[in-house]
Amino acid sequence: MPKKNAAAYIRVSTDDQLEFSPDSQIRKIKEYARQNCIHICDDFIFIDEGISGRKAEKRPAFMKMTALAKTKPKPFDMILVWKFSRFARNREDSIVYKSMLRKQCGIDVISVSENIGGDKTSVLIEALLEAMDEYYSINLAEEVKRGMNEKFSRGGVVSRPPFGYKMSNGVFVPNDETAPIVRMIFEDYASGTGIRRIAMKLNEMGIRSAKGNLFENRTIEYILTNPAYLGKLRRNPNGRDSADRFHQSEDIVIVKGKHEAIISEKLYKEANDRLKEQRKKYVRRAQQKPADFMLRGLCRCSDCGSTLVQAVKGTSLQCHKYARGQCSTSHSITIAKMNEAVIERLKADIGDSDITFAAPKESAAQAGNINAVLLEKEYKKLERIKAAFESGIDTIGEYGTKKLRIQSRISELESAVPQPAQEAAAADFKMKAAEVMDKIMSDDISANDKNTMLRGIISHITFDRKAMTIRIVYLPPF
Numbered sequence: 001m002p003k004k005n006a007a008a009y010i011r012v013s014t015d016d017q018l019e020f021s022p023d024s025q026i027r028k029i030k031e032y033a034r035q036n037c038i039h040i041c042d043d044f045i046f047i048d049e050g051i052s053g054r055k056a057e058k059r060p061a062f063m064k065m066t067a068l069a070k071t072k073p074k075p076f077d078m079i080l081v082w083k084f085s086r087f088a089r090n091r092e093d094s095i096v097y098k099s100m101l102r103k104q105c106g107i108d109v110i111s112v113s114e115n116i117g118g119d120k121t122s123v124l125i126e127a128l129l130e131a132m133d134e135y136y137s138i139n140l141a142e143e144v145k146r147g148m149n150e151k152f153s154r155g156g157v158v159s160r161p162p163f164g165y166k167m168s169n170g171v172f173v174p175n176d177e178t179a180p181i182v183r184m185i186f187e188d189y190a191s192g193t194g195i196r197r198i199a200m201k202l203n204e205m206g207i208r209s210a211k212g213n214l215f216e217n218r219t220i221e222y223i224l225t226n227p228a229y230l231g232k233l234r235r236n237p238n239g240r241d242s243a244d245r246f247h248q249s250e251d252i253v254i255v256k257g258k259h260e261a262i263i264s265e266k267l268y269k270e271a272n273d274r275l276k277e278q279r280k281k282y283v284r285r286a287q288q289k290p291a292d293f294m295l296r297g298l299c300r301c302s303d304c305g306s307t308l309v310q311a312v313k314g315t316s317l318q319c320h321k322y323a324r325g326q327c328s329t330s331h332s333i334t335i336a337k338m339n340e341a342v343i344e345r346l347k348a349d350i351g352d353s354d355i356t357f358a359a360p361k362e363s364a365a366q367a368g369n370i371n372a373v374l375l376e377k378e379y380k381k382l383e384r385i386k387a388a389f390e391s392g393i394d395t396i397g398e399y400g401t402k403k404l405r406i407q408s409r410i411s412e413l414e415s416a417v418p419q420p421a422q423e424a425a426a427a428d429f430k431m432k433a434a435e436v437m438d439k440i441m442s443d444d445i446s447a448n449d450k451n452t453m454l455r456g457i458i459s460h461i462t463f464d465r466k467a468m469t470i471r472i473v474y475l476p477p478f
Helices: 022-035 060-069 091-105 121-153 179-190 195-204 217-224 265-287 335-350 360-366 370-390 396-415 419-440 447-455
Strands: 004-012 038-049 078-081 108-111 165-168 171-174 232-235 253-256 299-301 308-311 316-319 458-464 469-474
Touching: 004 022, 004 060, 022 038, 022 078, 038 060, 038 078, 060 091, 091 108, 121 232, 121 253, 179 195, 179 217, 179 265, 195 217, 217 265, 299 308, 316 335, 335 419, 335 469, 370 396, 419 447
Parallel strands: 004 038, 004 078, 078 108, 299 458
Antiparallel strands: 165 171, 232 253, 308 316, 458 469
16 A cells, blocks of 8 residues: 655744744654655745744745645645644634635645544544634633733833843843943933934934834834833833834833833933923824825935925925835925926926836836736736735745746737827827826916826936936826
8 A cells, every 4th residue: 555645743832831842843743744644745845933833824844835836737736734633723713724725726634633533523523622722822822811910010020121131141231332322312312313313313323123123113113212221111001002013002011120221210201301391292293284285205214215295284295214214215295396397397397309208017006008907917917926925825836837937918908009009098198198287387276186197107307406406207198
């Protein structure tokens, strides 16, 4: 009797679960395989260590295994797990992936320690086991949260160290390299330096946040409001609230920690008093309705490519990332000057034979012929197959095959547009652009309507502050 091929899937959530250790699970699975004439290739042993089973997409080895299972011919006949709880602790994931493997690939998932038999009652038994596993997972999460809250109440650390600290023997310890930077941030802000200016200063110095990212406004504000630098700890006992970015809600509990403070109570109060005053000003400005303008969302920074947004109470434009401290070059310009410059550029471009158009991919939605409609569909197909590959539904081989087929079809459709048609379309575009320009010059049309008209012909406008020039990139006419 020929041996069947199998893959082995192993998952452990924590390093201290000896019973669930990878070696223990592999040993049990291989023992089962020997007893049942099943062959397991070393290349088909998939291990996710220190990872929860609640969500499949967060388990890389699991996603790799399920993608490989879809290849032809199928590489293995079954997937062996120590217990069904190792495969998934979420019933939705379990049903979806087991069904896909069984129906599309002819591959069953078998638990080597839970013999549920092969009759119709096995379906009920398996569902009951999965429900019990999910209950255990939810209950465990609640117990873990309860334990963390208890540890926190005694001043114990239950989170990663913030910028300026490192972990040593379970306690935050000032980091000799970054602790002085924290002091500098508080001192600079308390003495009058703006948050954006502090972020830019740190980025220019080559300093990165605790996660290795560039500093921005919210990073600095998070540091300024963190009581950890006073030797304290804070936590929401009800769990993390994504809407409470700076942990300012009434549910937040602050306790005395066991670590050394980096700054004084006096400096912390000075910085936070100033921050509260600035927030009050920000709220008043936010309540004002921003002035609308016809170039909304169209202008870009020539340095970083970010959108220029309203500034100075809606009278000027500024680079979005510059305002957050992530772009080093100011692109400030009044809206009136930008409007005037765009109108002059439009006039010049309409009479010019060499107009800059956006990439061809954007042209499908602008054309009015059958080829354009078909092209649009093919480009949407490309997006869908990419999403399927990234989510693990398609293997890299399947993705590559589909991508080549679609790209070949796109080439055929694009080459089918005759040159005379392209020239005619370009001429039509100039007529349309001229009509738009006439309308945006009228005072009877609202700024919103002008913006809609401009979006019908313009992809984006790049503003170079140093040269004081603009470049309009138009939507393709074909």
